[in-house]
Amino acid sequence: MTTASTTPNSDTSNLHEVAPDDPIRERIRQAAQNVREQTPLAQSFTNFVTINLVANAQLAAGGTAAMSFLPNDVTSLASSCGATYINVGTLLPFYRDALQEISEHLSRHGCKWVLDPVAAGVGVARTEILKGFKDYPPTVIRANASEALVLHDMWQLGDAAGTDEHNGPAGVEAADSVDAAITAATDLAAYLALHSPTHTGAVAVSGEVDLVTDGRLVYRLPGGSAMMTKITGAGCSLGGVTATYLAVADPLVASLAASMLYNVSSGAAERASHGPGSFQTAFLDALWNVTPEEIASAPLYLA
Numbered sequence: 001m002t003t004a005s006t007t008p009n010s011d012t013s014n015l016h017e018v019a020p021d022d023p024i025r026e027r028i029r030q031a032a033q034n035v036r037e038q039t040p041l042a043q044s045f046t047n048f049v050t051i052n053l054v055a056n057a058q059l060a061a062g063g064t065a066a067m068s069f070l071p072n073d074v075t076s077l078a079s080s081c082g083a084t085y086i087n088v089g090t091l092l093p094f095y096r097d098a099l100q101e102i103s104e105h106l107s108r109h110g111c112k113w114v115l116d117p118v119a120a121g122v123g124v125a126r127t128e129i130l131k132g133f134k135d136y137p138p139t140v141i142r143a144n145a146s147e148a149l150v151l152h153d154m155w156q157l158g159d160a161a162g163t164d165e166h167n168g169p170a171g172v173e174a175a176d177s178v179d180a181a182i183t184a185a186t187d188l189a190a191y192l193a194l195h196s197p198t199h200t201g202a203v204a205v206s207g208e209v210d211l212v213t214d215g216r217l218v219y220r221l222p223g224g225s226a227m228m229t230k231i232t233g234a235g236c237s238l239g240g241v242t243a244t245y246l247a248v249a250d251p252l253v254a255s256l257a258a259s260m261l262y263n264v265s266s267g268a269a270e271r272a273s274h275g276p277g278s279f280q281t282a283f284l285d286a287l288w289n290v291t292p293e294e295i296a297s298a299p300l301y302l303a
């Protein structure tokens with residue numbers, strides 16, 4: 001039993017629990033079942049720290065994986081795979097041109113993709129890459145609260161651009177609460193709904209109580225395990241699994257289903273482990289074993 005720091009019962013008193021028979025829960029269940037039955041491919045251009053966990057989490061969730069840093073690889077697969085995942089956690093000099101080419105291709109060909117803006121705000125190269133995505137934006141942004149706030153500033157989506165109160169950038173970890181990023185997430189999702197390759201969008205902000213929004217509805221997802229902050233790649237792999245779900249579902253349902261899968265699985269892993277090493281192993285096993293029904297019935301609230 002891992003006791004690093006179990007997640008306290010988060011305050012959901014001012015939220016409205018989504019009923020068991022709410023249609024959104026059936027859409028989430030169906031998406032999880034479709035992933036298990038269809039084994040969709042979500043390709044990834046992602047960082048070399050967590051690339052293995054991203055691929056293994058996608059397979060454990062029921063999908064399949066293909067990782068590449070070569071623009072021609074990614075663009076040639078873009079229309080035939082279910083979705084593409086781009087994560088900027090580690091950068092090399094050629095990435096700026098490569099990601100510009102890839103994001104333009106995805107946009108022009110109506111291809112669904114997920115962005116994890118890891119360490120947003122750190123470094124000139126990462127800032128140029130993330131600013132460049134505003135013109136060719138993703139379908140889903142999966143980030144922690146500080147990354148969402150910094151990206152919101154970068155894309156100048158605020159009323160008074162560049163004035164978000166935040167503590168980022170803070171490397172790859174969050175230095176802000178999810179609550180501080182509600183407006184930023186909603187603005188970003190509304191922007192994606194207008195400008196993404198499919199003119200639909202969602203933003204998932206992870207933390208103690210996750211947030212998922214399509215720019216109109218704001219969902220909150222308590223639960224899971226704080227042990228997820230003690231393994232590297234929890235957020236990165238959530239982005240990859242979100243792309244797996246995006247292959248079979250709309251952005252909002254894909255983001256909800258992946259985050260709920262992670263909360264159910266990490267809770268189970270915490271109960272079955274005794275430290276970060278066994279936690280990561282137990283987490284992958286839980287991703288494999290959790291059922292579509294368990295995912296769809298996970299704690300889900302409307303703000």
Ligand SMILES: Nc1ncnc2c1ncn2[C@@H]1O[C@H](COP(=O)(O)OP(=O)(O)O)[C@@H](O)[C@H]1O
Pocket residue numbers: 007143144145172173174206207208209210223224225226227228229233234235236238259262263
């Ligand atoms: N304090 C926490 N309690 C429960 N789950 C958490 C907590 N912090 C993060 N998580 C979960 O860990 C996963 C990764 O989130 P996070 O650590 O915020 O991403 P990142 O690694 O990109 O910073 C998500 O599924 C999120 O719900």
Ligand SMILES: Cc1ncsc1CCOP(=O)(O)O
Pocket residue numbers: 047049050089090118172231232233234235236237
């Ligand atoms: C440690 C580190 N450094 C560059 S990318 C990376 C992994 C970040 O993974 P996550 O955002 O899932 O914690």
Ligand SMILES: [Mg+2]
Pocket residue numbers: 116118119144172235236
């Ligand atoms: Mg991250």
